Amino acid sequence: MQKYFIKTWGCQMNVLDGDKITSLLENLGYEKTENMEDANIILLNTCSVREGPENKVFSELMRLKYLKEKNLEILGVVGCVAQQEKEEIFKKVPFVDLVMGPRSIMQLPSLLNQAKEQKAIETSFREDTLQFPQEILKRSHPTKASITIMEGCNKRCTYCVVPETRGKEVYRPFDSIVEEVKICIDKGYKEIELLGQNVNCYRDIKKRKDFCDLLDEVSTIDGVKRLRFITSHPRHFPIEAAKLIFERENICKFLHLPMQAGSSRILKLMKRQYDREFYLNLIDKIKEIVKDIALSSDFIVGFPTESEAEFEETLECIKKIKFDTIFSFIYSPRPKTEASKLKPVEKEIAKARLSRLLEEQNKIQIERFSRYSGKEIEVLLEGKSKKGEQYMGRSDDNKVVNFTSSRELKVNNFYKVKITESFLHSLKGEEVF
Numbered sequence: 001m002q003k004y005f006i007k008t009w010g011c012q013m014n015v016l017d018g019d020k021i022t023s024l025l026e027n028l029g030y031e032k033t034e035n036m037e038d039a040n041i042i043l044l045n046t047c048s049v050r051e052g053p054e055n056k057v058f059s060e061l062m063r064l065k066y067l068k069e070k071n072l073e074i075l076g077v078v079g080c081v082a083q084q085e086k087e088e089i090f091k092k093v094p095f096v097d098l099v100m101g102p103r104s105i106m107q108l109p110s111l112l113n114q115a116k117e118q119k120a121i122e123t124s125f126r127e128d129t130l131q132f133p134q135e136i137l138k139r140s141h142p143t144k145a146s147i148t149i150m151e152g153c154n155k156r157c158t159y160c161v162v163p164e165t166r167g168k169e170v171y172r173p174f175d176s177i178v179e180e181v182k183i184c185i186d187k188g189y190k191e192i193e194l195l196g197q198n199v200n201c202y203r204d205i206k207k208r209k210d211f212c213d214l215l216d217e218v219s220t221i222d223g224v225k226r227l228r229f230i231t232s233h234p235r236h237f238p239i240e241a242a243k244l245i246f247e248r249e250n251i252c253k254f255l256h257l258p259m260q261a262g263s264s265r266i267l268k269l270m271k272r273q274y275d276r277e278f279y280l281n282l283i284d285k286i287k288e289i290v291k292d293i294a295l296s297s298d299f300i301v302g303f304p305t306e307s308e309a310e311f312e313e314t315l316e317c318i319k320k321i322k323f324d325t326i327f328s329f330i331y332s333p334r335p336k337t338e339a340s341k342l343k344p345v346e347k348e349i350a351k352a353r354l355s356r357l358l359e360e361q362n363k364i365q366i367e368r369f370s371r372y373s374g375k376e377i378e379v380l381l382e383g384k385s386k387k388g389e390q391y392m393g394r395s396d397d398n399k400v401v402n403f404t405s406s407r408e409l410k411v412n413n414f415y416k417v418k419i420t421e422s423f424l425h426s427l428k429g430e431e432v433f
């Protein structure tokens with residue numbers, strides 16, 4: 001039997017694309033292998049949001065050359081680096097056989113056929129990935145069913161490659177999303193995650209439905225015990241969504257709302273379409289409605305021309321808002337983006353700012369996580385723990401909980417856990433029943 005190996009980098013969208021690709025391959029009769037040396041097909045499902053991960057792809061490709069003299073028939077680059085670099089990939093790495101962008105996934109079977117004879121490439125923006133055939137979709141996550149509600153991004157943040165790699169926004173029909181949720185529930189999933197680069201802009205024009213209508217509808221489907229969505233955009237996050245988070249028990253009390261920077265001048269240079277005051281106000285309103293919401297965010301430090309004082313505005317914001325978690329990155333210049341033409345901040349300065357941001361956030365985070373000590377919370381069991389405890393699962397607000405129990409527990413069930421200790425990135429506890 002022919003075997004495939006796939007490696008995925010990047011965001012949840014790319015992880016779901018990885019599942020879709022895997023499902024297509026298995027439907028064609030290929031079998032998965034974890035060992036590259038055994039594989040007849042190797043696909044690298046790539047991310048180009050920063051330079052680091054992109055460079056890794058090329059060094060990985062160079063390393064794989066020797067396999068072409070063994071079993072390896074087709075070496076493919078898929079995902080966002082494929083979309084960004086297109087034919088250039090064949091020039092840079094001549095032994096690559098296939099290049100496929102993230103919006104061309106449904107073309108995989110025909111591209112594989114073609115790649116057996118000659119180099120195969122497809123980087124057009126199509127809409128058929130929105131309607132992936134449910135009968136063949138196999139999800140890799142043990143408990144969470146991620147569902148694409150839109151693809152692409154119409155924003156033009158000056159640092160970002162995503163609009164280039166994922167194309168213009170397209171939205172999936174409302175009824176087809178609802179149908180997929182129901183199929184997932186029938187398959188036994190209790191947790192649903194609505195996915196898109198900019199979910200708040202979701203709309204179904206024909207049915208006159210928007211993002212809040214979708215949250216409303218999905219949260220009332222029988223069997224949806226947990227509902228999440230990602231990613232929101234501060235400019236478009238509707239306050240009605242906060243009301244729904246508060247009202248509906250099954251909508252998780254968690255919100256990822258990337259702020260990117262605390263300085264209004266930098267936000268303007270980033271073309272984020274909001275300023276510091278707008279973001280802080282929005283957070284105040286959200287906290288007023290959902291008092292105990294867990295907030296999460298993304299930050300970029302060392303954006304071109306960022307001054308020390310402007311960086312400190314970012315520090316002030318995280319101290320004021322007290323996010324439960326943040327993802328912070330050193331600005332990375334990307335090809336064809338507006339910001340890459342601006343004067344960069346020195347690497348050493350940017351690195352030092354990242355450490356200061358993390359140091360500050362760590363203090364806040366330890367404090368935020370400690371609020372759970374002694375409390376009993378509901379955990380959806382995902383599997384065995386990597387640490388000493390037996391089990392690992394997640395709370396409603398997305399925290400990793402490692403815990404013990406005196407009985408045998410089952411993945412994908414909810415358990416009540418008493419938290420005995422809190423750490424920087426996780427909680428520890430024991431099951432109570």
Ligand code: SAH
Nearest residue numbers: 159160197231258298299300329330331332
């Ligand atoms: N659609 C989402 C996230 C897209 S990419 C949003 O609008 O927020 C995920 C994160 O990567 C971004 O939030 C940003 O913080 C970071 N990022 C994107 N481009 C980057 C770049 N050129 N350098 C550093 N970080 C970047």
Ligand code: SF4
Nearest residue numbers: 153155156157160162
């Ligand atoms: Fe990139 Fe901005 Fe779109 Fe997010 S909203 S994907 S950061 S362009």
Ligand code: F3S
Nearest residue numbers: 010011047048049080
């Ligand atoms: Fe990376 Fe593409 Fe996602 S660039 S973050 S994999 S949309």
